[in-house]
Amino acid sequence: MQPLVTLDTQIEDLVLKYPKSVHFLTKNGIRCIRCGEPLWCSLGELLEDEKVKNPQELVDGLNQFLKEQDDL
Amino acid sequence: MKAKAVLEKLNVKDVNVGACAGPDDWYKDPEAEESVSYNPATGESIARVLQATEKTYEQVLEAAEKAFKSWQMMPAPKRGLVIRDLREALQEKKEPLGDLVSLEMGKIRAEGHGEVQEMIDICDFALGLSRQLYGLTMHSERPAHRMYEQWHPLGAVGVVTSFNFPVAVWSWNAAIAAACGDTTVWKPSSDAPLTAVAVQHIANQVMSSHGLKGIFNLLIGRGSVIGERMINDSRLPLISFTGSTKMGQHVSEAVARRFGRTILELGGNNAIIVAEDADLEMAVRTILFGAVGTAGQRCTSTRRIIMHKSIASELTEKINNAYKQVKIGNPIEEGILMGPLVTKAAVEDMMAALEKAQEQGGEIILGGKRLPGLGEQFVEPAVVKMPKQTEIVYIETFAPILYLMEYEDLEEAIHLHNEVPQGLSSSIFTTNLLKAEKFLSHEGSDCGIANVNIGTSGAEIGGAFGGEKETGGGRESGSDAWKAYMRRQTNTINWSKDLPLAQGIKFGD
Numbered sequence: 001m002q003p004l005v006t007l008d009t010q011i012e013d014l015v016l017k018y019p020k021s022v023h024f025l026t027k028n029g030i031r032c033i034r035c036g037e038p039l040w041c042s043l044g045e046l047l048e049d050e051k052v053k054n055p056q057e058l059v060d061g062l063n064q065f066l067k068e069q070d071d072l
Numbered sequence: 073m074k075a076k077a078v079l080e081k082l083n084v085k086d087v088n089v090g091a092c093a094g095p096d097d098w099y100k101d102p103e104a105e106e107s108v109s110y111n112p113a114t115g116e117s118i119a120r121v122l123q124a125t126e127k128t129y130e131q132v133l134e135a136a137e138k139a140f141k142s143w144q145m146m147p148a149p150k151r152g153l154v155i156r157d158l159r160e161a162l163q164e165k166k167e168p169l170g171d172l173v174s175l176e177m178g179k180i181r182a183e184g185h186g187e188v189q190e191m192i193d194i195c196d197f198a199l200g201l202s203r204q205l206y207g208l209t210m211h212s213e214r215p216a217h218r219m220y221e222q223w224h225p226l227g228a229v230g231v232v233t234s235f236n237f238p239v240a241v242w243s244w245n246a247a248i249a250a251a252c253g254d255t256t257v258w259k260p261s262s263d264a265p266l267t268a269v270a271v272q273h274i275a276n277q278v279m280s281s282h283g284l285k286g287i288f289n290l291l292i293g294r295g296s297v298i299g300e301r302m303i304n305d306s307r308l309p310l311i312s313f314t315g316s317t318k319m320g321q322h323v324s325e326a327v328a329r330r331f332g333r334t335i336l337e338l339g340g341n342n343a344i345i346v347a348e349d350a351d352l353e354m355a356v357r358t359i360l361f362g363a364v365g366t367a368g369q370r371c372t373s374t375r376r377i378i379m380h381k382s383i384a385s386e387l388t389e390k391i392n393n394a395y396k397q398v399k400i401g402n403p404i405e406e407g408i409l410m411g412p413l414v415t416k417a418a419v420e421d422m423m424a425a426l427e428k429a430q431e432q433g434g435e436i437i438l439g440g441k442r443l444p445g446l447g448e449q450f451v452e453p454a455v456v457k458m459p460k461q462t463e464i465v466y467i468e469t470f471a472p473i474l475y476l477m478e479y480e481d482l483e484e485a486i487h488l489h490n491e492v493p494q495g496l497s498s499s500i501f502t503t504n505l506l507k508a509e510k511f512l513s514h515e516g517s518d519c520g521i522a523n524v525n526i527g528t529s530g531a532e533i534g535g536a537f538g539g540e541k542e543t544g545g546g547r548e549s550g551s552d553a554w555k556a557y558m559r560r561q562t563n564t565i566n567w568s569k570d571l572p573l574a575q576g577i578k579f580g581d
Binding site for chain 1: 234235236261262263294295296299300315316317318319322338339369371413414415416417418419420421423424425427428467468470
């Protein structure tokens with residue numbers, strides 16, 4: 001099955017399609033909306049900018065979190 | 073109020089074109105992607121927009137560049153007359169435009185209408201400014217020489233605005249830029265495209281009545297597509313960007329790489345210091361407006377209260393009582409004080425921030441819950457007592473969260489106040505002149521805006537608006553903010569028959 005979110009997913013798409021991902025990411029120290037507006041980059045670029053050691057691991061965690069939500 | 077009637081009054085259709093340079097210049101591209109604008113209170117679709125594409129971007133930029141060539145040569149007071157007519161057109165559409173602001177981004181009607189009033193006010197200011205683009209005259213050190221400076225228009229100015237003031241911030245830029253002889257290319261927030269379409273129709277009507285086009289231009293599209301294109305486009309010598317610190321850094325780097333200029337209006341983390349001698353009734357009313365107004369989604373929203381230990385219990389109780397009176401609901405209804413957050417994502421951001429605050433020792437003493445009975449994007453405003461200024465308090469969460477902290481002496485209060493990385497707006501409530509003056513002094517508030525006995529939000533257009541540190545340093549709106557929209561030229565004229573050099577240098581005499 002294709003993951004819902006990948007490193008190439010644009011933040012603008014992420015917050016629109018899967019708003020709950022903002023909760024997961026903020027709790028993990030990654031802020032993808034600021035001043036109420038999404039950042040203009042991909043999730044991978046944001047994680048690189050935030051110096052996340054294992055970006056894929058975080059994305060896997062996010063996909064798992066999203067799967068567990070019953071009201072996506 | 074019926075949404076359909078509001079849209080009709082503003083010429084907004086079910087499907088709208090997102091690229092425009094004038095009344096007959098709405099640029100359609102069959103390749104355009106469609107986006108939907110939702111009512112944050114109901115979740116219903118309001119209308120759709122065909123986003124700008126590479127092709128229509130080029131058409132708009134060419135129109136803005138072409139229009140600049142003749143616009144810059146029109147005498148500034150004549151340009152002022154166009155702005156005067158824009159003011160009149162906005163006045164005529166004040167009610168429906170204010171209503172559309174409420175419908176599309178969720179602020180209450182009074183605030184929506186107030187925002188359009190701000191547009192009218194800045195047009196008044198810009199009309200006056202069109203006769204006051206003054207340059208200095210200096211006394212030359214050389215005999216029979218005259219030295220002075222003059223201000224020339226810059227070109228097409230890129231304006232990127234945020235959802236929270238979807239029309240006022242455009243007008244701060246567009247009206248001043250127009251007085252200065254610049255054209256503007258506007259990329260509004262993807263969360264508020266319809267208000268931009270409505271404003272463009274109003275601007276088109278004004279341009280048309282003067283036989284103009286390309287002065288006020290619109291490009292609706294994603295930040296990662298249209299925004300990126302704009303900040304890297306050397307045909308836009310100035311980018312005025314309103315948004316987050318993180319995005320502001322990116323914009324600043326991109327524009328600086330091509331030696332362009334920026335006006336950055338970025339994040340705030342605004343605090344009110346409440347001294348032991350403050351008028352608490354007045355302070356509470358101000359805090360409520362500052363923290364709950366626009367559901368805590370203003371750049372100038374009050375996010376931190378730094379209160380003297382001796383009045384902390386009393387003030388906390390008064391704040392709690394005031395919060396309990398806040399009616400939350402559909403922002404277009406009478407009597408509502410707080411509407412929804414702009415997106416579902418914003419709700420998630422708020423909830424995660426509250427969890428973090430609790431992990432860092434904060435106690436939610438009021439609110440902070442979702443209100444699903446009203447709709448997915450409604451929340452209770454939260455009051456959180458913090459034991460100290462922890463990591464989460466340093467962060468600007470764009471939601472109605474108010475952090476309460478205590479202090480023992482004014483030095484400590486000012487230290488706490490200035491400790492955050494942002495520097496937009498600030499306030500002290502005190503009846504003591506010495507405390508007020510200390511707060512306004514060099515060693516006081518480090519913000520671009522510092523007030524005494526009024527809150528952090530609700531600025532007038534007459535002052536320069538903006539902040540320091542991570543707020544970006546830009547200034548918009550009143551005072552001499554217009555200078556950022558022009559280029560300064562120093563001129564020296566020799567009306568003698570000699571050729572004296574500056575600094576008395578002799579060269580080949």
